[in-house]
Amino acid sequence: MPKLVRLYITQVLIGFAISAAFVGVLLALNVANLWHLVTHSDIGILAVVVLWFANGIVFSGVQFAIRIMGMAERDDDDGQGGKRSAVTEHKAVPALVPAPVSVPVQSKRQL
Template structure:
Protein backbone atom coordinates (compact mmCIF):
# COMPACT_ATOMS: atom_id res chain seq x y z
CA UNK A 1 0.00 0.00 0.00
CA UNK A 2 1.39 3.46 -0.85
CA UNK A 3 2.67 5.61 1.99
CA UNK A 4 0.14 8.34 1.27
CA UNK A 5 -2.79 5.90 1.59
CA UNK A 6 -1.39 4.58 4.88
CA UNK A 7 -1.00 8.13 6.10
CA UNK A 8 -4.57 8.97 5.09
CA UNK A 9 -6.04 5.92 6.82
CA UNK A 10 -4.06 6.69 9.97
CA UNK A 11 -5.27 10.29 10.00
CA UNK A 12 -8.88 9.19 9.43
CA UNK A 13 -8.68 6.84 12.41
CA UNK A 14 -7.19 9.60 14.55
CA UNK A 15 -9.89 12.02 13.37
CA UNK A 16 -12.70 9.62 14.24
CA UNK A 17 -11.13 8.97 17.65
CA UNK A 18 -11.04 12.71 18.29
CA UNK A 19 -14.67 12.91 17.15
CA UNK A 20 -15.62 10.13 19.59
CA UNK A 21 -13.97 12.06 22.42
CA UNK A 22 -15.71 15.26 21.29
CA UNK A 23 -19.16 13.65 21.15
CA UNK A 24 -18.50 11.97 24.49
CA UNK A 25 -17.62 15.36 26.00
CA UNK A 26 -20.78 16.88 24.51
CA UNK A 27 -22.88 14.18 26.14
CA UNK A 28 -20.97 14.22 29.44
CA UNK A 29 -21.23 17.98 29.89
CA UNK A 30 -24.84 17.90 28.65
CA UNK A 31 -24.31 20.70 26.13
CA UNK A 32 -27.68 22.06 24.97
CA UNK A 33 -29.37 19.34 27.06
CA UNK A 34 -28.10 16.77 24.56
CA UNK A 35 -27.90 13.89 27.07
CA UNK A 36 -31.59 14.27 27.91
CA UNK A 37 -32.56 14.41 24.24
CA UNK A 38 -30.56 11.28 23.42
CA UNK A 39 -31.74 9.21 26.38
CA UNK A 40 -35.43 10.15 26.16
CA UNK A 41 -35.93 9.60 22.45
CA UNK A 42 -36.29 6.40 20.40
CA UNK A 43 -33.88 7.65 17.74
CA UNK A 44 -31.31 8.90 20.24
CA UNK A 45 -28.64 6.33 19.41
CA UNK A 46 -28.99 7.09 15.71
CA UNK A 47 -28.53 10.78 16.46
CA UNK A 48 -25.34 10.05 18.40
CA UNK A 49 -24.00 7.89 15.55
CA UNK A 50 -24.77 10.58 12.97
CA UNK A 51 -23.20 13.25 15.18
CA UNK A 52 -20.07 11.12 15.64
CA UNK A 53 -19.85 10.30 11.93
CA UNK A 54 -20.30 13.91 10.78
CA UNK A 55 -17.74 15.18 13.27
CA UNK A 56 -15.44 12.32 12.32
CA UNK A 57 -15.46 13.42 8.68
CA UNK A 58 -14.63 17.00 9.65
CA UNK A 59 -11.93 16.12 12.18
CA UNK A 60 -10.37 13.59 9.81
CA UNK A 61 -10.11 16.17 7.06
CA UNK A 62 -8.57 18.71 9.40
CA UNK A 63 -6.17 16.13 10.83
CA UNK A 64 -5.02 15.09 7.36
CA UNK A 65 -4.65 18.69 6.19
CA UNK A 66 -2.55 19.63 9.20
CA UNK A 67 -0.33 16.59 8.71
CA UNK A 68 0.21 17.30 5.01
CA UNK A 69 0.98 20.97 5.65
CA UNK A 70 3.51 20.09 8.34
CA UNK A 71 5.39 17.91 5.83
CA UNK A 72 6.42 20.91 3.74
CA UNK A 73 10.06 21.84 3.73
CA UNK A 74 10.85 25.17 5.23
CA UNK A 75 12.27 27.54 2.62
CA UNK A 76 11.85 30.62 4.74
CA UNK A 77 14.51 33.16 3.88
CA UNK A 78 13.06 35.81 6.13
CA UNK A 79 12.44 38.29 3.32
CA UNK A 80 8.65 38.25 3.39
CA UNK A 81 7.77 38.87 -0.24
CA UNK A 82 8.61 41.32 -3.00
CA UNK A 83 10.21 44.58 -1.98
CA UNK A 84 9.56 46.58 -5.13
CA UNK A 85 8.55 50.21 -4.89
CA UNK A 86 4.87 50.91 -5.36
CA UNK A 87 4.39 52.80 -8.64
CA UNK A 88 2.64 56.12 -8.16
CA UNK A 89 0.37 57.43 -10.87
CA UNK A 90 0.51 61.06 -11.88
CA UNK A 91 -2.38 62.89 -10.27
CA UNK A 92 -3.76 65.20 -12.96
CA UNK A 93 -7.29 66.50 -13.24
CA UNK A 94 -9.14 65.13 -16.24
CA UNK A 95 -11.56 67.56 -17.87
CA UNK A 96 -15.04 66.13 -18.30
CA UNK A 97 -17.89 67.90 -20.07
CA UNK A 98 -21.11 67.93 -18.16
CA UNK A 99 -24.43 69.24 -19.36
CA UNK A 100 -26.58 71.31 -17.06
CA UNK A 101 -29.65 69.67 -15.68
CA UNK A 102 -32.90 71.57 -15.85
Protein backbone atom coordinates (compact mmCIF):
# COMPACT_ATOMS: atom_id res chain seq x y z
CA MET A 1 0.00 0.00 0.00
CA PRO A 2 1.42 3.44 -0.90
CA LYS A 3 2.52 5.64 1.97
CA LEU A 4 0.07 8.40 1.06
CA VAL A 5 -2.91 6.04 1.12
CA ARG A 6 -1.81 4.60 4.47
CA LEU A 7 -1.37 8.13 5.82
CA TYR A 8 -4.85 9.10 4.60
CA ILE A 9 -6.50 6.04 6.14
CA THR A 10 -4.83 6.61 9.50
CA GLN A 11 -5.86 10.28 9.52
CA VAL A 12 -9.45 9.32 8.64
CA LEU A 13 -9.54 6.85 11.52
CA ILE A 14 -8.14 9.48 13.88
CA GLY A 15 -10.72 12.01 12.61
CA PHE A 16 -13.62 9.62 13.19
CA ALA A 17 -12.29 8.79 16.66
CA ILE A 18 -12.17 12.51 17.47
CA SER A 19 -15.71 12.79 16.11
CA ALA A 20 -16.90 9.98 18.38
CA ALA A 21 -15.36 11.72 21.37
CA PHE A 22 -16.91 15.03 20.31
CA VAL A 23 -20.40 13.57 19.92
CA GLY A 24 -19.99 11.75 23.23
CA VAL A 25 -19.11 15.01 24.97
CA LEU A 26 -22.07 16.74 23.29
CA LEU A 27 -24.41 14.07 24.59
CA ALA A 28 -22.81 13.89 28.06
CA LEU A 29 -22.99 17.66 28.58
CA ASN A 30 -26.52 17.73 27.13
CA VAL A 31 -25.72 20.63 24.82
CA ALA A 32 -28.94 22.16 23.46
CA ASN A 33 -30.86 19.42 25.27
CA LEU A 34 -29.48 16.93 22.74
CA TRP A 35 -29.52 13.96 25.14
CA HIS A 36 -33.22 14.40 25.77
CA LEU A 37 -33.97 14.71 22.05
CA VAL A 38 -32.01 11.56 21.22
CA THR A 39 -33.39 9.40 24.01
CA HIS A 40 -37.03 10.43 23.59
CA SER A 41 -37.22 10.02 19.81
CA ASP A 42 -37.73 6.87 17.80
CA ILE A 43 -34.98 7.84 15.34
CA GLY A 44 -32.54 9.21 17.92
CA ILE A 45 -29.90 6.59 17.12
CA LEU A 46 -30.00 7.58 13.45
CA ALA A 47 -29.52 11.23 14.44
CA VAL A 48 -26.46 10.32 16.53
CA VAL A 49 -25.00 8.25 13.68
CA VAL A 50 -25.52 11.08 11.18
CA LEU A 51 -24.00 13.60 13.61
CA TRP A 52 -21.00 11.32 14.17
CA PHE A 53 -20.54 10.68 10.45
CA ALA A 54 -20.83 14.34 9.41
CA ASN A 55 -18.41 15.46 12.10
CA GLY A 56 -16.13 12.55 11.19
CA ILE A 57 -15.87 13.80 7.63
CA VAL A 58 -15.00 17.30 8.81
CA PHE A 59 -12.52 16.20 11.49
CA SER A 60 -10.87 13.74 9.08
CA GLY A 61 -10.34 16.45 6.49
CA VAL A 62 -8.90 18.83 9.05
CA GLN A 63 -6.69 16.13 10.53
CA PHE A 64 -5.33 15.18 7.11
CA ALA A 65 -4.75 18.83 6.15
CA ILE A 66 -2.87 19.54 9.36
CA ARG A 67 -0.70 16.46 8.84
CA ILE A 68 0.08 17.28 5.21
CA MET A 69 0.85 20.93 5.91
CA GLY A 70 3.05 19.90 8.80
CA MET A 71 5.22 17.89 6.41
CA ALA A 72 6.30 20.98 4.42
CA GLU A 73 9.98 21.77 4.25
CA ARG A 74 11.13 25.20 5.27
CA ASP A 75 13.95 25.62 2.74
CA ASP A 76 12.82 29.03 1.44
CA ASP A 77 12.80 30.82 4.79
CA ASP A 78 15.53 33.38 4.16
CA GLY A 79 13.77 36.33 5.79
CA GLN A 80 13.36 38.29 2.55
CA GLY A 81 9.61 38.13 2.08
CA GLY A 82 6.91 40.70 2.66
CA LYS A 83 8.80 43.89 1.83
CA ARG A 84 6.91 46.25 -0.46
CA SER A 85 9.73 48.81 -0.45
CA ALA A 86 11.65 46.79 -3.06
CA VAL A 87 9.04 47.69 -5.69
CA THR A 88 9.40 51.46 -5.28
CA GLU A 89 13.20 51.49 -4.81
CA HIS A 90 13.99 50.13 -8.28
CA LYS A 91 13.94 52.73 -11.07
CA ALA A 92 12.93 50.13 -13.66
CA VAL A 93 9.55 49.70 -12.02
CA PRO A 94 7.80 53.07 -11.62
CA ALA A 95 5.60 53.63 -8.61
CA LEU A 96 1.90 53.86 -9.35
CA VAL A 97 0.54 57.37 -8.92
CA PRO A 98 -3.21 57.98 -8.97
CA ALA A 99 -4.41 60.47 -11.57
CA PRO A 100 -7.62 62.46 -11.22
CA VAL A 101 -10.21 61.85 -13.93
CA SER A 102 -13.09 64.21 -14.58
CA VAL A 103 -16.45 62.61 -15.35
CA PRO A 104 -19.28 64.72 -16.75
CA VAL A 105 -22.58 64.07 -15.00
CA GLN A 106 -25.94 64.94 -16.54
CA SER A 107 -28.83 65.61 -14.27
CA LYS A 108 -31.90 63.46 -14.97
CA ARG A 109 -34.18 65.61 -12.83
CA GLN A 110 -36.42 68.05 -14.57
CA LEU A 111 -37.41 71.26 -12.85
